Amino acid sequence: MMELMMMLLGGLVTIFCAYALALAFNVVRYRPFFKPGAAGMPPGSLGLPLLGQTLEFLRCFNGGNPDLFWRKRTGSHFKGLFRTHLFGQPTICVITPEPAKSVLMNDKQFGVGWPKSFTKLLGGKSFLSMAGESHKRLRRLTVPSLTNSNSLKCMLSDMQTLTNDTLNNWVNRGEVVVLPEILKLTFNIIAKALLSCEPGADVDIFGMEARRKLNLRLQSIIKERREGVHASNLDVLNTMMQSKDEDGGGLEDEEIMDTILAFMLAGHETTAHAIVWVMYFLHKHPQAWQKLKEEQQIYELKGRTGSLSVSDFKGMDFMSRVIDETLRIVNLSPFTFRKALEDVELNESTIPKGWSVQLWFRAIHLDPATFPDPYTFNPDRWIDCKPKLGAYVPFGAGARGCPGSDFAKLQISALMHHMILSYRWEPINPQAKIKYLPHPRPRDGYAVRFFKNE
Numbered sequence: 001m002m003e004l005m006m007m008l009l010g011g012l013v014t015i016f017c018a019y020a021l022a023l024a025f026n027v028v029r030y031r032p033f034f035k036p037g038a039a040g041m042p043p044g045s046l047g048l049p050l051l052g053q054t055l056e057f058l059r060c061f062n063g064g065n066p067d068l069f070w071r072k073r074t075g076s077h078f079k080g081l082f083r084t085h086l087f088g089q090p091t092i093c094v095i096t097p098e099p100a101k102s103v104l105m106n107d108k109q110f111g112v113g114w115p116k117s118f119t120k121l122l123g124g125k126s127f128l129s130m131a132g133e134s135h136k137r138l139r140r141l142t143v144p145s146l147t148n149s150n151s152l153k154c155m156l157s158d159m160q161t162l163t164n165d166t167l168n169n170w171v172n173r174g175e176v177v178v179l180p181e182i183l184k185l186t187f188n189i190i191a192k193a194l195l196s197c198e199p200g201a202d203v204d205i206f207g208m209e210a211r212r213k214l215n216l217r218l219q220s221i222i223k224e225r226r227e228g229v230h231a232s233n234l235d236v237l238n239t240m241m242q243s244k245d246e247d248g249g250g251l252e253d254e255e256i257m258d259t260i261l262a263f264m265l266a267g268h269e270t271t272a273h274a275i276v277w278v279m280y281f282l283h284k285h286p287q288a289w290q291k292l293k294e295e296q297q298i299y300e301l302k303g304r305t306g307s308l309s310v311s312d313f314k315g316m317d318f319m320s321r322v323i324d325e326t327l328r329i330v331n332l333s334p335f336t337f338r339k340a341l342e343d344v345e346l347n348e349s350t351i352p353k354g355w356s357v358q359l360w361f362r363a364i365h366l367d368p369a370t371f372p373d374p375y376t377f378n379p380d381r382w383i384d385c386k387p388k389l390g391a392y393v394p395f396g397a398g399a400r401g402c403p404g405s406d407f408a409k410l411q412i413s414a415l416m417h418h419m420i421l422s423y424r425w426e427p428i429n430p431q432a433k434i435k436y437l438p439h440p441r442p443r444d445g446y447a448v449r450f451f452k453n454e
């Protein structure tokens, strides 16, 4: 009997020691050496060696309660940041507006933080991989091709044609799973805007092999354009090829190719998810549906004659509130990444050099201090709501803010204009659970019955 108890005790002591050692491992491994007098690290724990707190993070997100992870970490010493260890990296999570603004607006001390696998896929000359002056130069030379009013005007007409074709096709089919269908549509729209590709063109962008093939294809398109073939197309590629900096220098082919790929990847998935969620919330909130329909009826005649302009869309107040509210509550990019380039003091603590910094937009947008009753979909909250800088950042902010925000909003508005006036839909699984990673979406992809109004 005594022997058995001793064995049991020995086992318990071993487990306890192993656990204590495991906890100490990360503490020792990532112990920072701050200059004398510097503030300490933000509160938190690094969890287990190698795994850190990744399993708990995945449990929260995959278990349908993504906010539990950060809510559990906001104790009395909390100053808007906590430390943790996620996906193999010691990490500081920023979850309140003030420090988020400080990080977003400070690209000298906070550099590119995307995971290496991601930047490798995008190519070394994409501005998602670049930093500092070269990042600024690349943005100066490429972003206007996407955002200037002439480009948006040309894109709008294609968006409306492609949208109408898609919606008519859905009516003929009766039942559709919206997400994959919208992904095809937003991909066709971006491919047309960037390269004048017609819908159905065989363009694949996922994976290294697809990227290699796309690069070869882009190389030959660029060569043809330089030789004058389709050189008058009003697409983003031609505008980029003509763009010049102050010294008269232009973009290298590799810079153009990597930027086109970045626009393609970043430009269609998030927008497609946003459209699904706008449909989802409008169906759940009949009053908002009705209000949007009434607003859109003002533009009905112009819409039917194809003369709706970019400024018409920008002037649609309720549409814009619906989009802002959807992006706030859904958080398509739940967080973004930076890396501390040196020790940085922030909110009475120090972020160690080399650590990953994650900005948790989800936590910021669901903070009741800025947005009372944050989980309720209420487009009218935006009538008097002017959040301070850093408190509403669905497109990020600062030097790395999203260059496609106007393009995305225009696309969502153009589609919803036609959809709300001429069609209606009924979800087939109204209680479908939500999947939160990589972008939040209804698990069934939002399967609906789709009808044309009489």
Ligand code: HEM
Pocket: 104, 127, 128, 139, 146, 190, 262, 263, 264, 266, 267, 268, 270, 271, 274, 327, 332, 333, 336, 337, 393, 394, 395, 396, 397, 399, 400, 401, 402, 403, 404, 405, 407, 408
């Ligand atoms: C609803 C749709 C969209 C959302 C919610 C969204 C959100 C974001 C966010 C949060 C960032 C990161 C900012 C940061 O790290 O600070 C970003 C970056 C970026 N987005 Fe978007 N985006 C959307 C649509 C688009 C579109 C349509 C395009 C292009 C056509 C685009 C191209 C990019 C690019 C290239 C970057 C990287 C910018 C840089 O590093 O300088 N996005 N976006």
